[in-house]
Amino acid sequence: MKISKKVSVPWHIVFLITIFLLIFPIVFAVGSSFKTLQDAYNNPLSLFSLNPTLENYQTFFDSLPALQITLNTFLIASVVTIFKVVTSFLAAYAFVYFIFKGKNTLYFILISTIFLPFTVTMIPNYLIISNLGLSDSLWGVVLPQLADAMGIFLLTQALRTIPVSLIEVARLDDMSHWQIMRDIVLPLARPAVTSTSIWFFITAWNEYVWPVLILKSTENFTLPLALQMYISSEGGTNFTVAMAVSVITMIIPLALYLMFQRYIIGTFTSSGIK
Amino acid sequence: MKEIRFENVKKSYGNTEVVKELDFTIHEGERLILLGPSGCGKSTTLRMIAGLENISSGNLYMGGKLVNDVPSGKREVAMVFQNYALYPHMTVKQNIVYALRMKKVPKKEIAARLEDALTMLQLRGLEDRLPKDLSGGQRQRVALARAVVKQADFFLLDEPLSNLDAQLRVSARKELVKIHEKYKQTIVYVTHDQIEAMTVGDRIALLNEGVLQMIDTPENVYHRPANIFTAKFIGAPPTNILEMVYYDGHIQFGFQKMAIPDGWVGQIKKAKSTEMVFGIRPEHVEIMKEPRENVMFATVKSVENLGAEYAVYLDFHNEEVIVLSSEKEWHAGEQVYIRPNVQHMHIFDKATTNSIGYPERMVSRVPVFN
Amino acid sequence: MTASLKKISANKQAWFAYGMLLPSVVIMAVFMFWPFLYTIYLSFFDWNMIKPTKEFVGLQNYINVLKDPITYKVFWNSAVYIFILLVINFTVPYIFAFILDFVIGKMNGFYKSAFFLPAFISLVVGSILFTWILNPISGPVAIVMGWFGLEMPIWSKLDGWVIFVLSLITSWKIFGYNFILLYASINGISREIIEAARLDNVPLWKIFFHIVVPMSSATGIYIFIITIVQGLQFAFTPIKVITQGGPNYASSNVIYHAYHEAFVLYRTGHSAALSILTMVIFVILLILEFKYVERGIYYENK
Numbered sequence: 025m026k027i028s029k030k031v032s033v034p035w036h037i038v039f040l041i042t043i044f045l046l047i048f049p050i051v052f053a054v055g056s057s058f059k060t061l062q063d064a065y066n067n068p069l070s071l072f073s074l075n076p077t078l079e080n081y082q083t084f085f086d087s088l089p090a091l092q093i094t095l096n097t098f099l100i101a102s103v104v105t106i107f108k109v110v111t112s113f114l115a116a117y118a119f120v121y122f123i124f125k126g127k128n129t130l131y132f133i134l135i136s137t138i139f140l141p142f143t144v145t146m147i148p149n150y151l152i153i154s155n156l157g158l159s160d161s162l163w164g165v166v167l168p169q170l171a172d173a174m175g176i177f178l179l180t181q182a183l184r185t186i187p188v189s190l191i192e193v194a195r196l197d198d199m200s201h202w203q204i205m206r207d208i209v210l211p212l213a214r215p216a217v218t219s220t221s222i223w224f225f226i227t228a229w230n231e232y233v234w235p236v237l238i239l240k241s242t243e244n245f246t247l248p249l250a251l252q253m254y255i256s257s258e259g260g261t262n263f264t265v266a267m268a269v270s271v272i273t274m275i276i277p278l279a280l281y282l283m284f285q286r287y288i289i290g291t292f293t294s295s296g297i298k
Numbered sequence: 299m300k301e302i303r304f305e306n307v308k309k310s311y312g313n314t315e316v317v318k319e320l321d322f323t324i325h326e327g328e329r330l331i332l333l334g335p336s337g338c339g340k341s342t343t344l345r346m347i348a349g350l351e352n353i354s355s356g357n358l359y360m361g362g363k364l365v366n367d368v369p370s371g372k373r374e375v376a377m378v379f380q381n382y383a384l385y386p387h388m389t390v391k392q393n394i395v396y397a398l399r400m401k402k403v404p405k406k407e408i409a410a411r412l413e414d415a416l417t418m419l420q421l422r423g424l425e426d427r428l429p430k431d432l433s434g435g436q437r438q439r440v441a442l443a444r445a446v447v448k449q450a451d452f453f454l455l456d457e458p459l460s461n462l463d464a465q466l467r468v469s470a471r472k473e474l475v476k477i478h479e480k481y482k483q484t485i486v487y488v489t490h491d492q493i494e495a496m497t498v499g500d501r502i503a504l505l506n507e508g509v510l511q512m513i514d515t516p517e518n519v520y521h522r523p524a525n526i527f528t529a530k531f532i533g534a535p536p537t538n539i540l541e542m543v544y545y546d547g548h549i550q551f552g553f554q555k556m557a558i559p560d561g562w563v564g565q566i567k568k569a570k571s572t573e574m575v576f577g578i579r580p581e582h583v584e585i586m587k588e589p590r591e592n593v594m595f596a597t598v599k600s601v602e603n604l605g606a607e608y609a610v611y612l613d614f615h616n617e618e619v620i621v622l623s624s625e626k627e628w629h630a631g632e633q634v635y636i637r638p639n640v641q642h643m644h645i646f647d648k649a650t651t652n653s654i655g656y657p658e659r660m661v662s663r664v665p666v667f668n
Numbered sequence: 669m670t671a672s673l674k675k676i677s678a679n680k681q682a683w684f685a686y687g688m689l690l691p692s693v694v695i696m697a698v699f700m701f702w703p704f705l706y707t708i709y710l711s712f713f714d715w716n717m718i719k720p721t722k723e724f725v726g727l728q729n730y731i732n733v734l735k736d737p738i739t740y741k742v743f744w745n746s747a748v749y750i751f752i753l754l755v756i757n758f759t760v761p762y763i764f765a766f767i768l769d770f771v772i773g774k775m776n777g778f779y780k781s782a783f784f785l786p787a788f789i790s791l792v793v794g795s796i797l798f799t800w801i802l803n804p805i806s807g808p809v810a811i812v813m814g815w816f817g818l819e820m821p822i823w824s825k826l827d828g829w830v831i832f833v834l835s836l837i838t839s840w841k842i843f844g845y846n847f848i849l850l851y852a853s854i855n856g857i858s859r860e861i862i863e864a865a866r867l868d869n870v871p872l873w874k875i876f877f878h879i880v881v882p883m884s885s886a887t888g889i890y891i892f893i894i895t896i897v898q899g900l901q902f903a904f905t906p907i908k909v910i911t912q913g914g915p916n917y918a919s920s921n922v923i924y925h926a927y928h929e930a931f932v933l934y935r936t937g938h939s940a941a942l943s944i945l946t947m948v949i950f951v952i953l954l955i956l957e958f959k960y961v962e963r964g965i966y967y968e969n970k
Contacts, residue, residue, distance in 0.1 A: 039764070039772070046840060049797040050789070053810070056800075069810045093841050109679070116694040122685035130689070139897050143926035143943040147710060147936055148703035151717070158890050171699035176692060189383035192350050197397035197448070200370025201684065204685045207396070211387045230790035232905050237931065248792040252909055254797050264802055270793040274837070277788040286780050293852030 046110055050274065052160055053248060056239050057081070057267040060248060071217060080268035089243050094272065095248040097229055100162055100287055104169050104228040109221045112175030113213075119176070120183040121191060131180070134173045145171075164238040165246070175220055182216030183209060185294065219291040224282050226277040245274040300326040300435050300451040300484045302347060307356035309342055309508075314341045318508040321463065329478055329485040332498035333492065340488045341456055347486060348454055349373050362453060374520070376445035376483075378455040382437050384429040384444075391425040394444045408447075415443040419476065424632040435466045439473075439522070446477060453483040459494060471497050492532055496520070504528055527652040529577050529644055535609055535620045535643070538583070542576040549576060554594040554616035560641050561657025567644065569654040573579070577644035580620040584637040585610060585628070593635040599626050612636065672695065707908035711940035729941035738917055738925070739942065745831060746900060746921040753842075753899040758892055759845035765854050766876050768796040780851065784844035791841050791905035798837045801909055802931070824911055830919040837906045838899060846891050854880055891958065897950060922946045 051071060056064050058076040084090050110210075118124075119131055149168040158164035188211060194204045207282055210217070235249045242250070254266035281288065302324040309317040319341040324330045332340040345351040346358060346647045348460050349370035358365055365373055414423050420440040428659050429437055437456065445453060458474075459467045466565065475498060478485055489495055495502050496516045503513040504527075511531075512524040523529035531538040538580060541549060544566050548555040566574070586593070596612040596619060603626075610628050611618045614636070621636060711729055712844030713722035716723040733739050764783075768776055786794065801807050810820035829929065857880060865875050881888065904923050907913055913928055920928065922942065931937035 030909075032774075035767050035772055036775075038902070039779055041762075043779070046786050046843070049801055049840070050786075052801060053793070053797050067807060068811060076949055089613070107696075111691040111695065114688040116686040118688040122681055122684045122688075124682035125683075128450045130693075134692070134696060136697065139893065139950070139954070140700070140704070141897065141923055141943070142900055143947060144707050144947050145700055145703035145938070146707075146927065146943075147701055147717075147930050147940060150931075151706075152699070152703070160681070161790055162947035168699050169733065170695045173696070176915075179724060187381065187383065190346075190385060191382060191386075192370075193377065193379065193383045193444075194374075194397075195370045196348060196375055196377050197371075197400065198398060204401055207400075208385060222390070226847050230792075232790070232792055232908075236908070248790045251790075252793050255799065255909060266796050272790050273793050277790075279786070281788040285784070287782060289780055289784060289848055289897055293848055 036089055045273050047064050050278075053267045053270045053274070058269045059264055061262075061264045081267060081272075083262075083265045084250075084269050084272070088245070088253070089273075090250075092243050093245045093250050096244060098164060098276075100165050100224045100246060101228040102230075103166050105221050105224040107166075107170055108172060108175050108224045111170075111218065112179050112220070113210075113217065116179035116183050117201075117209065121201075121204075121209075124264045129174075130255075135177055136169075138177065138296075139174050146233075146237075150159070153238055158240060159240070160240040160244055162244065165234045167175045169231060170235050175224065178220050178223075179213070179216060181259065181292070182220075186212050188195045216291045219284060219288040220282050222288060223291075226280060229277055232272075301359075302484065302486070303359040305350060305357040305359070306504045307346065307358055308354045309346060309351060310354050316508050320510055321509060322503065322511045322513050324484060324486060325501075326484055328500040329475075329487060329498055331495040332486060332488045333499075333502050334490065334505035334511075336490060337507075338505040340505050341489075344454055344456055344486060344488045344507070347373075347452065348375050348377050353607075360447045373452070374450045375452040375454055376448040376450040377651075378441045378445050378456065379459045382429075382458040383442040384437060384440055385564060386429055388466050389426050389428055390432070390440050393429070393440055394447055397444070397448060400417055411449070412517045413446040415447050418446075418480070419443045419473065421516075425609065434462055435470070436531070438462060438466075438470060442473070442477065443536065446481065449481065452484060453478075453481075453485045455485065455487045457488055457490070460491070462488070467494070474498060492534075506531070510660045520571045522653070522656060523644060524653050525549050525575075525576070526577065526646050529646075533579055533581075535580050537577045537579050538619045539646075540576045540578075540614070540617055540619070542574060542645075544574065551594065552588075554615070555596060556638065556640075557624050558643070560658070561645070562640065562645070565655060569647065571647040571649060571654070574654065575646050575647040575648050578638045578648060579642065580609065582639040582642035583619070583621045584639065585621045585623050586611075586635050586637070590637065593624075593637045595633055598630055598632045598634055601626075610634075689826045692807065708944060710936050711944050713937050715936045715946060716934040717930075717936055725937065729937040730945070732938060733941045741917050742920045742922050742925040745917075745919065748828075748831050749835055749838075749876055749900060749903055749921050750896050752832060753839060753903075754892070755893055756835070756839040757842050757895050757899065761850050761891075762881075762888065763848060765851040766880055768851060769854050770875070770880075771872070772866070776851070776938070780848050783847045786840050787842065789841070789901060791838070792909055794837055794840055794908040795906040796838070797835070802833060827915075827918040830911060830915070832901055834906045834919055837910075838903045842895065842899060842902055846895060849887055849891060850884065853884040857883045863904045888938075889957070893954060898947045918939060 055071040055073070057080050058078070060075075060077055063075070065075050066117065068122075115134075117224040119127065128131075138227060153164040153167065156164075156167075158167070190208060190212075191204060194208055199207075230248060231246070232248045232252075235246045236252075239245055239249060248270065251266060251269045255267060256261045304320040304322055304630060307317065307320040308315065308393055310365055318345065325544055330345055334340045348354055349358070349365070349368065353366050360368075360373060365499060375497060385396065388396060391412065395408050395412055398411065403411075416425065419442055421436070421439055421443060424440075429440070432440065438461070441458070455474075459470050462470060471494060487494075487498060489498075489596040499516055501513060502519045503512040503653050504514055504519065506527050512519055512528045514524075516520070519528060520532055523532065523537070526539060530539065543550045545555070547563055550556075589595070594614070596614040598655065599618070600609040600613070604622075605626055607622045609626065610621045610623055612621060612634070619636070675865070697933075712724060712726060714725045714728070715722040730842045758865040768779055772779075802809055804810050804822045807820070813820050821829050823833045841846075861879060862875060863880055870878075900921050900923050901920055904927065907919055907921065907924045908927075909918045913924050917925075923946075926939045926946070928941060929935045
């Protein structure tokens with residue numbers, strides 16, 4: 025459909041301004057993280073410093089167990105991702121390829137938890153973690169995050185797009201469910217499984233609520249929690265250090281997104297609704 | 299005994315009966331066509347044989363064994379799907395041998411079967427391509443090859459040619475018959491295309507609304523339709539069906555009448571019913587400008603060019619009659635004369651729509667091609 | 669005999685399926701369903717998470733919640749949050765998606781990627797970035813405004829402003845997700861329908877309201893609901909990081925307030941009652957929404 029350039033040019037401008045508003049903070053953070061605090065206060069508008077410095081990163085590594093914190097974040101995100109992808113994939117496979125009693129009801133109940141605000145499960149989950157003696161531990165952060173139906177939803181939608189006849193051919197060939205899963209469904213659902221995994225990883229990497237509630241000692245901290253330490257004092261005197269920690273926190277999610285954006289956008293858009 | 303037997307088989311989804319009482323046998327080694335309009339239950343019937351649909355009631359026997367509860371994988375069936383169902387992530391070769399490898403068929407045997415199939419279906423040189431890099435005809439042949447190498451007793455095809463263009467269909471039909479002559483499996487072939495049914499089938503089972511209408515050779519289905527549905531469904535344009543009255547050696551339509559042979563007179567008298575309808579195919583009616591013996595008149599409504607012939611639409615006692623003619627010179631409004639060929643007429647019971655049968659003498663006249 | 673055979677094979681299938689569902693169901697039962705029920709239970713008791721005994725108080729917690737003026741304040745705040753979040757993350761992306769698909773039609777891959785990018789960044793990062801960028805004295809925005817003689821309000825201390833800014837920060841994170849889902853839905857509408865309308869010279873805005881919105885309404889409603897329900901939860905992070913609900917509860921919403929009651933004031937009963945009330949209000953809203961809109965829904969996939 026052809027629509028005149030006259031109409032579309034102003035809209036390009038609107039879109040580019042929107043992108044500027046969305047992306048500017050990220051660029052700003054990267055630039056500021058290489059400035060001295062002095063420099064940042066004097067030249068807030070210049071994106072990059074003329075005398076770049078690594079001292080903000082240095083400060084972070086000196087004042088907190090930064091490597092340990094990064095490793096914690098990575099470990100938590102990895103465990104959460106692996107567990108959620110495996111359980112969600114199995115559940116999605118059962119929902120798509122099996123007929124059993126209560127299937128629709130169970131699916132509905134599981135999926136509707138996506139709409140539950142976390143406050144209705146927050147206190148008991150906190151108590152469970154305390155009673156298990158997992159306060160201030162990485163497992164204490166991992167466990168409550170595992171209860172998430174989003175993966176079941178995304179993967180069920182993805183498996184439904186695989187033509188049923190492919191599975192029927194395999195059934196006619198006397199294939200077991202494990203063979204069908206391994207040789208047919210998993211290879212064909214790989215884009216969806218990959219992007220769901222990345223989404224899980226990034227969500228867990230960025231998770232804030234459970235680390236805040238569970239973690240107490242700095243050597244158990246995750247990156248978002250460490251970052252918060254640089255702002256809680258009013259005035260935010262360590263602003264440039266906070267920018268350095270922000271950059272470290274952003275870098276892995278952004279790298280994953282840039283590498284897999286086509287898969288990820290594809291999975292979210294083709295999942296559709298219902 | 300690689301036959302398939304349906305005993306009072308029914309299939310329903312909730313309250314909708316898709317297949318109502320199937321009761322017939324598919325013989326070992328024959329090519330049986332399941333034919334019918336869309337929604338007639340033919341695909342469901344095929345999928346019940348494959349074990350992809352449960353049977354609601356009745357019994358299904360395959361190779362003499364009751365298979366109602368035998369899972370698909372244990373039924374010795376190979377199937378070709380309408381959309382081919384090729385694994386998109388596997389090459390042609392992987393698609394063909396995957397099932398054999400999983401079944402742990404010896405490597406040598408797999409290689410031999412693969413070679414055979416590649417040659418027979420002209421897939422050589424395409425072994426390492428992915429399905430997305432193949433043409434429609436090539437995909438169809440890969441699907442056939444994948445089914446053939448299983449060397450299953452039962453070979454099921456669900457509209458396998460419907461996604462091909464007209465020319466490819468002709469060659470694919472021949473290929474299929476060739477394959478069958480080599481392996482002699484029992485073939486069940488679903489289609490809605492009667493040309494395909496006629497050319498491929500040893501026998502045709504015609505279904506409508508989940509009920510078997512007729513099962514017989516293509517010749518008999520065409521020349522000896524068992525009921526009005528069969529007569530109208532097979533052949534194009536469809537068989538003309540006309541209200542009639544029998545009187546004293548004649549069939550009467552309104553105030554016109556037509557003499558019929560003695561054989562038919564006897565047949566009509568034997569029939570239980572008194573209310574009957576007359577059927578005649580458009581190609582079995584002569585049309586002429588001048589009256590001759592035993593003709594009736596009608597008025598031309600319109601003419602349709604079919605290429606080789608012309609379909610002349612006539613008004614005959616307020617009913618429409620279609621006649622095929624090789625001549626073009628028919629004009630709307632013109633009065634013409636028609637003479638049905640009584641050797642090819644059909645008479646059906648109006649209430650049951652079933653054929654009242656055919657006179658003995660005439661049966662022998664039907665050419666037998668088998 | 670056949671009937672029993674069938675049962676066995678059907679049962680075998682079902683057990684296989686239940687086995688595959690087991691891990692998910694166990695996890696959901698332990699960390700979702702049981703906690704949910706236990707929250708309802710806690711809402712009838714007076715407790716502070718430390719005392720060894722819980723005192724049954726019946727509906728007293730609910731009465732306290734409903735008598736507390738702060739409750740009304742945070743509910744009102746939540747409504748304001750919802751309104752702003754819907755404008756920025758429902759109305760705007762709906763129009764943008766339409767414009768990108770039908771007016772611009774080019775560079776859609778680039779725009780989608782760019783819009784979606786912030787969704788992958790921690791909201792703690794976002795909160796800190798925006799605190800500095802929007803710093804009323806030395807932040808870049810304040811300086812640019814100064815060139816035009818404008819003064820940046822000290823938003824973190826001002827009622828109204830604080831919610832607006834925190835909503836902006838939350839929107840930064842959720843805008844892209846909503847955009848790509850709406851875009852996909854609009855992109856799925858058959859071109860022929862739109863082209864037919866254009867041949868009839870129907871103006872763009874009419875195409876949008878008469879064809880595009882009804883035909884993408886299933887996704888539209890999903891985005892509407894998810895923006896309300898998850899938007900308030902996402903707003904938790906900037907509230908916790910930047911204002912802790914202040915000044916004087918001016919930036920708190922129902923989610924943050926439930927957290928505040930439980931983990932700052934240690935009033936578990938009060939917090940639980942508030943959470944349950946919130947959920948009930950959500951559910952009622954959802955049902956009303958469905959009842960009201962259901963008639964006009966067009967399901968894309970059916």
